[in-house]
Amino acid sequence: MAQRRVIATIREEGDVVNVRRIITVGAITALSAGILTGCSNSSQGGSNADANSFEFWSFTGIGQGEQVEAYTAENPDITIDLTEVGQSGETAQALTTALAGGQVPDLVLIQGDELPRFVANPGNFHDLREFGADEIADDYLDWVIEQPTAEGGEIIGIPTDVGGMAMAYRTDLFEAAGFPTDRDEVSALWPTWDDFIATAEKYTAATGEPFMDNASTTVFYQAVNQVSEKYYDNDTRELNFDTNPQVKEAFELGIEAATSGTTARTPIFTEAWTAGLQNGAFAVTSAPSWMLGSIESNAPDTAGLWDIATVPVGAGNWGGSFLAIPAGADNPEAAWEYIKATQSPESQLGHFLESGSLPTTPEVYDDPELLGTTDPFFSDAPIGSIYTESLLGVDPFYIGPDSGVIGAELQAAIDNVDYADGDPAAAWDAAVTNVGNAIGG
Amino acid sequence: MTTTVSPPRVPSDPAVRKTQRPKKAVGIRYGLMERLAPYGYVAPFFALFLVFGLFPLLFTFVVALFDWNPVGSQTFIGLDNFTRLFDDPRFWNAAGNTLSIWLISTIPQLFIALLLAHLLNHARLKWANFFRMSMLLPYITSVAATTIVFAQIFDRDYGLLNHLLELLGADRFDFRNSVLGSHVLIATMVVWRWFGYTTLLYLASLQAIPRDVYEAAAVDGASGWKQFVHITIPSLRPVIIFTIVTSTIGGLQIFTEPLLLSPQGQFSCGAVRQCQTLTLFLYEQGFGQFAFGYGSAVGVVLFGMIVVIALINFLLSTRIKGAQ
Numbered sequence: 001m002a003q004r005r006v007i008a009t010i011r012e013e014g015d016v017v018n019v020r021r022i023i024t025v026g027a028i029t030a031l032s033a034g035i036l037t038g039c040s041n042s043s044q045g046g047s048n049a050d051a052n053s054f055e056f057w058s059f060t061g062i063g064q065g066e067q068v069e070a071y072t073a074e075n076p077d078i079t080i081d082l083t084e085v086g087q088s089g090e091t092a093q094a095l096t097t098a099l100a101g102g103q104v105p106d107l108v109l110i111q112g113d114e115l116p117r118f119v120a121n122p123g124n125f126h127d128l129r130e131f132g133a134d135e136i137a138d139d140y141l142d143w144v145i146e147q148p149t150a151e152g153g154e155i156i157g158i159p160t161d162v163g164g165m166a167m168a169y170r171t172d173l174f175e176a177a178g179f180p181t182d183r184d185e186v187s188a189l190w191p192t193w194d195d196f197i198a199t200a201e202k203y204t205a206a207t208g209e210p211f212m213d214n215a216s217t218t219v220f221y222q223a224v225n226q227v228s229e230k231y232y233d234n235d236t237r238e239l240n241f242d243t244n245p246q247v248k249e250a251f252e253l254g255i256e257a258a259t260s261g262t263t264a265r266t267p268i269f270t271e272a273w274t275a276g277l278q279n280g281a282f283a284v285t286s287a288p289s290w291m292l293g294s295i296e297s298n299a300p301d302t303a304g305l306w307d308i309a310t311v312p313v314g315a316g317n318w319g320g321s322f323l324a325i326p327a328g329a330d331n332p333e334a335a336w337e338y339i340k341a342t343q344s345p346e347s348q349l350g351h352f353l354e355s356g357s358l359p360t361t362p363e364v365y366d367d368p369e370l371l372g373t374t375d376p377f378f379s380d381a382p383i384g385s386i387y388t389e390s391l392l393g394v395d396p397f398y399i400g401p402d403s404g405v406i407g408a409e410l411q412a413a414i415d416n417v418d419y420a421d422g423d424p425a426a427a428w429d430a431a432v433t434n435v436g437n438a439i440g441g
Numbered sequence: 442m443t444t445t446v447s448p449p450r451v452p453s454d455p456a457v458r459k460t461q462r463p464k465k466a467v468g469i470r471y472g473l474m475e476r477l478a479p480y481g482y483v484a485p486f487f488a489l490f491l492v493f494g495l496f497p498l499l500f501t502f503v504v505a506l507f508d509w510n511p512v513g514s515q516t517f518i519g520l521d522n523f524t525r526l527f528d529d530p531r532f533w534n535a536a537g538n539t540l541s542i543w544l545i546s547t548i549p550q551l552f553i554a555l556l557l558a559h560l561l562n563h564a565r566l567k568w569a570n571f572f573r574m575s576m577l578l579p580y581i582t583s584v585a586a587t588t589i590v591f592a593q594i595f596d597r598d599y600g601l602l603n604h605l606l607e608l609l610g611a612d613r614f615d616f617r618n619s620v621l622g623s624h625v626l627i628a629t630m631v632v633w634r635w636f637g638y639t640t641l642l643y644l645a646s647l648q649a650i651p652r653d654v655y656e657a658a659a660v661d662g663a664s665g666w667k668q669f670v671h672i673t674i675p676s677l678r679p680v681i682i683f684t685i686v687t688s689t690i691g692g693l694q695i696f697t698e699p700l701l702l703s704p705q706g707q708f709s710c711g712a713v714r715q716c717q718t719l720t721l722f723l724y725e726q727g728f729g730q731f732a733f734g735y736g737s738a739v740g741v742v743l744f745g746m747i748v749v750i751a752l753i754n755f756l757l758s759t760r761i762k763g764a765q
Contacts, residue, residue: 087706088706089706093728096512096731099512100512118512120513121510121512121513266598269704270704270705271592271599272596272598275599276598281598408707408709412709412712412713413712415712416712420615420619420715422713437529437530437531438531440525440732
């Protein structure tokens, strides 16, 4: 009843109140409409049409900020709107959403694992040959520049850095176990992966402690990147991971390591792993060049206790990133100028000397400054020569859109044996089945 | 405005009624605007709901019928995503994990909440408000922070819990790499986050029970336990069913905890997907693999499950009302 009374009263008040109400209702409707149109306006205003400025999406922890600063210092009329979106995976997610929605940056950094998906649909990006990328393509390692090259020959990205491969080891723990500590002697302990696992068993037998952090990254992931053909046939580009003996061999090495009782059963980048780096829960971890920074920042107190040896078999690469220009970029020319200036052999050398990011341009690999570069945290290991040597013997193999998923499933099968005592005999079949489910085969 | 104080009653004298008729006519004319006004007030919500709620929901149903690559081609494939989904052991694994985590989290949570509500409702409890408010602290703590803390407590090598186990002479237990262990770990976080909220819901309806019912029972010699079983639980039945339904819907959507327990860059929550929930599986397909069509199919199935549960809720609550 009370409500009805009030309504009756308002009715009696007549025009003034009702006009006010109409205004209020109108204002609310207009406001909500404004919010909606406001949203669409701001998303349209995201990119800048000014010829001297462009938008650049990178990921965190790769030091693009310094390069951008250096570039704008030399080219004061250029404005670069750099956004560090997140980790490399998150950046690829954001790029995917942007490509689907049509609002793209002018320049984007794509991590190697994410790249094949984008290369499979090259129409989303500028074919950099239109700016002359084919003229500078020879500057880069052949197997690296092949990764951003689509089936039709379009080059959608320019490599900024690669990983290389090596093993980081604790000299103090090696010494305590009665092992050699000199990096050449240590490298000589494991010319093959079988030797590496045998060394691990010897270490664990001598000390009772785990030798390596885990089997799937330190053994399998590195071994499987030393093949001449990985998960796809290089010529037909058809999946052949389940019949390729090289993949099976790397997998078996992973299983052998996982069942050897020499792993600390700690996945990289977990808290247990960083704790293990600090307290010596394992003596060896995989060390692609970009990993050195993680080891140093996670275990600063172990300075001087680490050294770097070569990876078994020698050559191999793990990681790397590429700069690409989306097809919908407002200012692709400015973005290309940036790529050309910052990714030339001299610039990549300069970036390596400053930040340790490994160049993709082999002509600088015999530069005396590069060869003379050492890392004090890792007992003054000559990182320049160790890593560039690991890059020169790499065989080019085709990396397809499902390579990432296949690698993850194979690693998970090894992890299951390593961490959760899964049945090693069933691991390969389980992995093949899981890959089948994952790629919808 | 003075007329608002005492609105005129409808006069019983027909003569007076007659004189008021013209005003009534005016009332109808302006009544249209007044009837529209409430819609204007709720319009902002519904406009936003339409754009950010309803449209994506319906669009999910459309995308689920496609092989939808956000940066490539979109091919209509009918119900293929669903046939693949029902054949996919990863889907059934995720559904089983979700059910298991829901069971391990909901049942203890409701019992703990019931007990705590009963204690907090005690007439002689001092600082009752302090205890009642502190119940909500886990609820307002960020899920990410909770997950990190609990993951450390349950850690195999450096965890507090395993340290205690070792002190007691037991073996270390690897929670994250075992199926049941990882479910217990996630369920613990869910219980921790929600028990306070549920407790307060129970407490609110407990306080609606008249004190004299308890007093009468006490006079009749009913013990505390008998009072709890025969008075408290029956009076709480509607809110208990409500919390079961909301925790079921919440349980179907457990996401952050298993995501943060996954290895970096992955969404599997472990080597054999031992704690991957349905929503995390959806996310893995949609935003890990960018299989938008397949991910949407998972979303549609999840939507169906939630609708069924909501229907059960509706039937149960109407039955309770009918019984009363």
